[in-house]
Amino acid sequence: MKDFKQTVVAVWQFYRDGFRNMTWGRPLIWLILLKVFILFAILRVFFFKPALSGLDDQERSRVVGERITGAPEPPSQETYNM
């Protein structure tokens, strides 16, 4: 247990010192954070909502089934035969 704790502390210190001592690499970290923010907090939230979100699996199969066959299906209580 003591060894495990020491290992965790050593890994933590390794990363902490690594980030603290960065010179030219520091702007890259900011670049990554900026990009991840743009991707997940802006693009994902405002522009890329999954088209089938809010539907359960039965509804999704009904919607896609209709699209594929071109035949409308009633929103029935479908039972899957999986």
Next chain:
Amino acid sequence: MDVIVWSRIQFAMTAAYHWLFVPLTLGLALVMAIMETIYVVKKDEFWKKTAQFWVKLFAINFAVGIATGIILEFEFGTNWSNYSWFVGDMFGAPLAIEGILAFFMEATFFAVMFFGWDKVSRRFHLASTWLTGIGASISAFWILVANGWMQNPVGTTFNPDTVRSEMASAQAFWEVISNPVAVSKFFHAITSGWVTGGVFVVGVSCWYLLKKRQRKFAKASILVGSLVGIAGSFAVMLSGDASGVHAAEFQPMKLAAAEGLQDGGRRAAFTIVPGIRIPGMLSILATHDIDGYVPGINDILNGYTDNDGNEIPSVAEKMQRGRTALDALARYRELRDTDPAEAALFRAQLEENVQYMGYGHLEKPEDVIPPVGVVFWAFRLMIGLGMLLLLELLVIGFLAWKDKLAGKKWLMILSLVCIPLVYICGQAGWVVAEVGRQPWTIQGLLPVNVAISSLSAGAVKTTFFLFLAIFTLFLVIEIRILVGAIKKGPETKNE
């Protein structure tokens, strides 16, 4: 332009942007791992400094390229929701494995490689450098398994209840990951990355020689870079040969389009450029037999007998069977709760024709022909540039080995010019692979016009231009940081 075209352009732009970073990651990973291995074996500080410089450029490329692939996954859910549902666990499983295993492996060992100089043992650091590259390659493998399945959908069964392609067993999963198209694509993509890395290292090193700076470093880098690039080029040819055979077997229309072959036959000629042909060469490349039969576009439209004696139906017949499959699917879903016996008959009819289900969506047989001109010329661009790059690497590698690079200014300028060319070559390859399989998102099962979500073209157009602006900005930033690091040279700090 309609929503399908805008969605395709958007996806193509995102994928092409992503592919600017991936091959350099794959190639530089091998270059820096070889250099660090030389350092550990020889215990020569020069090789440590050399490896550290390329690790630095690797890190910049990695940082800017990171997460660019995630946008593709956003697009799957938003623009291609029917496709995303249809592919089901087949697509989700490889992407999840890629995310969990390969990416975390890559990221963990990357940190040790980046922060660990003089903090961990030499051997552990070396292992981390190799594992960073191996992690990147494993990551690419899972993505290409998913892509390979779209080109040759093996190992899955269409479930009419869920409207998904599903893997029913562990055996099915094995079929998916050992899909010959995926395997040859993987080796083709990885080794093309080696070429990119090799050409990049040689080009940057030549810039130092032109500036009369860091000569020892530049010559050593040229030697390693050219070796990696040459090995990659030959491996690309081997995997490209396998890809050609697989295209002939699983996607003959793609091959016919790449060759502009209207009417095929035995001893089919390979067209170098229009008007210059090598008799019999296409048959050899496509079937490894000079008497092998290669179908042309008209043969595929009208039906033909393949090299195994199988009668391949005409596209019109496939369309008929596809419509039967779609009608049977609709009837099955309508009756399965109220009349199971009747529904079972339609299910059997569906299963009999399901391999042609996608053809039921086509309006006319000619819809299966991809844009021939684009595929034909992209293929020639890829091959031509690939040959030029191999020649450049052979010449400069040989001269560096003989220490006769002095005064070869033209060759150094050419090597610099080859950096953008290697990217054009890689992008041309993807154009052949992806435009060549149109109109399919999943070969034979799902055309693009059915895979698309119900969106307005305006919405897709908005995000397209948004991406274009963001991507351009990040690309400019990366190039500026890369150029800045190159100008400073190898004598700077390593983190």
